[in-house]
Amino acid sequence: MMKLGLKSRSRRVVQDSSMAVENKSESEEKCSYFRWASLPPELLREVLMKLEESESKWPARKHVVACAGVCKSWREVMKEVVKTPEASGMITFPISVKQPGPRESLMQCFIRRNRSNQTYYLFMGLSQALADDGKFLLSARKCRRPTRTDYMISLHADDTSKGSETYVGKLRSNFLGTKFVVFDALPPHSGAKMAKSWSTRMVGSKQISPKPPAGNYTVAHISYELNGLGSRCPRRMHCVIDAIPVSAIKPGGIASTQTYLPLTSIDSSPALPFFRLHSNSIEKSLPGSVSNHADTPLILRNKAPRWHEQLQCWCLNFHGRVTVASVKNFQLVASPENGVAGPEHEKVILQFGKVGKDVFTMDYRYPLSAFQAFAICLSSFDTKIACE
Known part of the structure; x- marks a missing residue:
């Protein structure tokens, strides 16, 4: 009996000592955390x-992201220090893919296609090499x-499922592959309305949790027109960017810039206040006032x-960024339908072209974001039954 009692007591001592070690490690971790967080x-x-100024490009820029993950105070300061792609020409945080690209130059990216699993990967170029x-x-x-x-x-x-926390949107085509709609998982600007879909109808019923899933907010409409010569002639594209007003391409024009990207799952409620207008007139974005998004949507062709x-072929000047002839190659500029005349109509906003069997370049600029540009380029991969 005494032996059993001693053994059980020894086990308790061992357990108590292990718990003390764990508590000690936790307290040391908390002390270390507060030590970093309490810096002036x-x-x-x-x-x-x-640090941000010294790391102007990837992969060294990964240290900027690492510093943002130390603690909340570091993250808030780093979010203020790091500029948007519009100002810096760099993509740092996940929210950057939803923000407009640089105004004065093209953001150079490329897309890799995996035919086996029908998946497309978007990368930002780290050098001039293709x-x-x-x-x-994305x-x-x-x-x-x-x-x-x-x-x-x-x-x-x-993981590209809609229920994933990393789901950001989708592109949907009709049966013929001639008309497409780009949907954002969260509202791209103030006053954006959720498109009706099966998921939104289910939210209104009592069959699921009252917390709404990531929604479908219309960002753009893309259409391909019959060119009459089939694959011998380039495709004709027409893009209506609902999320961007036509005034954004005018001198001094602005487009909404998302500053917060909550990673929501199918069971969580998407946060709404995550947009910002680069304007001195704050009242423009207030309820009941006239917003820039009441303006006519931007049209690209x-x-x-x-x-x-x-x-003996059709040619476009891609400035060395496209090396293989393909019916998929295109350059988008502002359409005369916008009613805006001037050099901005000749400025290429998005260009896409083939450089290898499954490699394509994608270069974009303000007011498009990487997400919007990627979705538009994905429409070029789809088979166009009525156009070819």
Whole structure:
């Protein structure tokens, strides 16, 4: 009896000592956390600013992201220090893929296609070379339906399901592959309305949790027109960007910039206040006032190619970014339908072209975001039964 009692007591001592070790490690971790979090804000901001300035490109820029993950105070300071792609020409945080690209230059990216699993991967180019590894940004998986095709877009390379926390939107085509709609999982601007779908109808019923899933907010409409010559002539594209007003391409024009990207699952409620207008007039975005998004949507069209007599083909100047002739290649510029005249109509906003068997370049600029540009380019991969 005494032996059993001693053994049981020894076990309790061992257990108590292990718990003490765990508690000690937890307390040390908390002390370390508070030690980093309690740095003076002025000193912390100066240090992080120097780090941000010293790392102008990837992969060294991964240290900027690592600092943002130390604690909440570091993250808030780093979010203030790091500029948007519009100002810096760099993509740092996941929210950057939803923000407009640079105004004065094209953001150079490329898309890799995996034919075996019908998946497309978007990378940001790290150098001028067309064959570099790049920084992963987005992925899209092609899902065929009886009457349509969906491209599910995600921040994760492998998980593209709508119920995933990394789901950001989708592209949907009609049966003929001539008309497409781009949907954002969260409202792209103030006053955006959720498109009616099966998921939104289910939210209104009592069959599921009252918390709404990630919604479908219309971002753009894309259409391909019959060119009359089939595959011998370039496709004709027409894009209506509902999320961007036509005033955005005018001198001094602005487009909404999302500053918060809550990663929501199918069971969570999407947060709404995550947009920002780069304007001095805050009242423009208040309820009941006239917003820029009441303006006419921006319309883009493909730049007309010219016929090259010597090469006997249609040509566009991609400035060395496209090396393989393909009916998928295109350049989008502002359409005359916008009612805005001037050099902005000749400025290429998005260009897409083939450089290898399954590699394509994608270059975009303000006011398009990487997500919007990627979705538009995905429409070029779909089979156009009525146009070819």
